[in-house]
Amino acid sequence: MNVAETWTLAARGPLRGTLRVPGDKSVSHRALLFNAIATGPATVRGLLDSEDVAATAAAVKAFGATIEQVEDGVRVTPAPPGVSPAGPIDCGNSGTSIRLLAGLLVGSGLTATLTGDDSLRGRPMGRIVDPLRAMGAAIEGAEGGKYAPLHISPATLTSFKHDLSIASAQVKSCLLLAGRHVGVSVREPKQSRDHSERMLRAMGATLTLKDGWLHLAPVQQLSPVDVLVPGDVSAAAFWLVAASIVPGSELALPGVGSNRTRTGVVDALLAMGADIEQGTIMAPGSEPVCDLLVRSADLSGARLGGELALRALDELPVLAVAAANAVGRTVISDAGELRVKESDRISRVVAGLRACGVEVDEHPDGMTIHGCAGAIPGGGTVDAHGDHRIAMAFAVASLNSDKPIQITGAQSVRSSYPAFREHLESVLG
Ligand code: S3P
Numbered sequence: 001m002n003v004a005e006t007w008t009l010a011a012r013g014p015l016r017g018t019l020r021v022p023g024d025k026s027v028s029h030r031a032l033l034f035n036a037i038a039t040g041p042a043t044v045r046g047l048l049d050s051e052d053v054a055a056t057a058a059a060v061k062a063f064g065a066t067i068e069q070v071e072d073g074v075r076v077t078p079a080p081p082g083v084s085p086a087g088p089i090d091c092g093n094s095g096t097s098i099r100l101l102a103g104l105l106v107g108s109g110l111t112a113t114l115t116g117d118d119s120l121r122g123r124p125m126g127r128i129v130d131p132l133r134a135m136g137a138a139i140e141g142a143e144g145g146k147y148a149p150l151h152i153s154p155a156t157l158t159s160f161k162h163d164l165s166i167a168s169a170q171v172k173s174c175l176l177l178a179g180r181h182v183g184v185s186v187r188e189p190k191q192s193r194d195h196s197e198r199m200l201r202a203m204g205a206t207l208t209l210k211d212g213w214l215h216l217a218p219v220q221q222l223s224p225v226d227v228l229v230p231g232d233v234s235a236a237a238f239w240l241v242a243a244s245i246v247p248g249s250e251l252a253l254p255g256v257g258s259n260r261t262r263t264g265v266v267d268a269l270l271a272m273g274a275d276i277e278q279g280t281i282m283a284p285g286s287e288p289v290c291d292l293l294v295r296s297a298d299l300s301g302a303r304l305g306g307e308l309a310l311r312a313l314d315e316l317p318v319l320a321v322a323a324a325n326a327v328g329r330t331v332i333s334d335a336g337e338l339r340v341k342e343s344d345r346i347s348r349v350v351a352g353l354r355a356c357g358v359e360v361d362e363h364p365d366g367m368t369i370h371g372c373a374g375a376i377p378g379g380g381t382v383d384a385h386g387d388h389r390i391a392m393a394f395a396v397a398s399l400n401s402d403k404p405i406q407i408t409g410a411q412s413v414r415s416s417y418p419a420f421r422e423h424l425e426s427v428l429g
Pocket of ligand 1: 096173
């Protein structure tokens with residue numbers, strides 16, 4: 001159980017130096033989950049060490065996989081078939097853990113209960129439960145399957161086709177995992193992050209794309225895959241915004257994941273006038289990486305909607321902070337999904353910015369931010385509401401703020417970035 005933490009942070013000058021951000025959260029979850037059902041052991045290097053990933057690690061151990069520390073990473077040895085978890089699996093705050101695990105377990109012949117903290121039990125699960133049931137899964141949940149806890153019993157699945165009404169990598173990945181033995185086709189209104197597709201291909205699966213339909217052919221066995229987890233672009237986003245808004249900053253961020261389905265934050269900042277240099281893209285495994293160099297710049301308001309909003313969805317809270325420092329208006333739209341994340345991130349960001357003296361209009365699917373053309377007034381208290389990305393976005397806001405900002409619920413950063421404060425100190429010198 002986490003002890004509540006309050007941070008009071010004030011502007012402390014430029015950010016300088018080099019920062020290696022932690023491993024990508026999405027890739028870390030998948031490296032553990034997918035290798036836990038492969039035919040042999042694999043090594044994962046650069047795994048994110050955070051509460052969300054620890055929840056996934058505990059879950060795969062609960063159905064018999066082993067994860068051991070080795071010299072340069074962790075070794076995942078797959079689960080023997082037929083080991084049902086002894087008790088409920090607690091996914092904590094992690095939507096990726098619960099939704100991907102549900103897909104992995106429904107056709108496995110195992111019995112399992114998946115649950116999580118208050119936030120996770122309030123997040124929509126009908127989006128996975130309905131299609132899983134349509135393919136024959138025996139899955140129950142609170143309020144008829146709308147919410148966790150989810151109870152899974154053995155069932156025989158059939159091949160199926162599902163048209164997603166919202167773009168979601170968690171839903172897509174859940175369905176790919178569920179349909180791995182029987183075949184499955186999914187279509188999304190826009191392309192969400194594709195880490196699952198890349199990793200499954202590297203494990204020998206055949207995935208094809210035709211007329212917008214992604215088809216996974218039945219695969220009886222997945223080969224183990226060694227994974228080198230790239231630096232998390234979602235973690236880098238905090239530093240990209242911080243160094244952009246604090247005058248005199250220059251920060252190097254080596255080895256950041258540059259998968260196009262994730263780099264909307266870089267494109268959004270460039271559209272706002274940021275000074276970001278991207279190094280040569282390398283692909284040491286199935287994910288591309290590159291070095292980033294960011295210097296402070298005068299930012300201008302921009303329109304962040306459509307495909308760009310999806311490619312920067314998790315980064316919109318900190319992009320809103322960039323917008324608060326910019327000249328002119330920024331309109332964030334097509335981001336209604338933000339309301340069903342770890343918190344309602346639209347109302348949290350709007351409340352937080354207003355508490356810091358920034359003028360913001362709230363919309364059902366986003367917000368309009370009236371930029372302060374430099375430092376924001378600050379001086380307010382922001383409730384992170386148990387949401388790591390809200391806590392870190394407002395920690396960044398404090399770095400170019402006239403008065404200190406108080407952040408309650410800051411312990412939530414442990415979900416994705418336990419070293420955040422330490423890293424902040426290291427670049428503030
Ligand atoms: C994730 C997908 C996204 C993202 C989340 C991680 C993943 O959620 O917001 O932080 O690892 O698949 P949705 O796919 O539900 O939008």
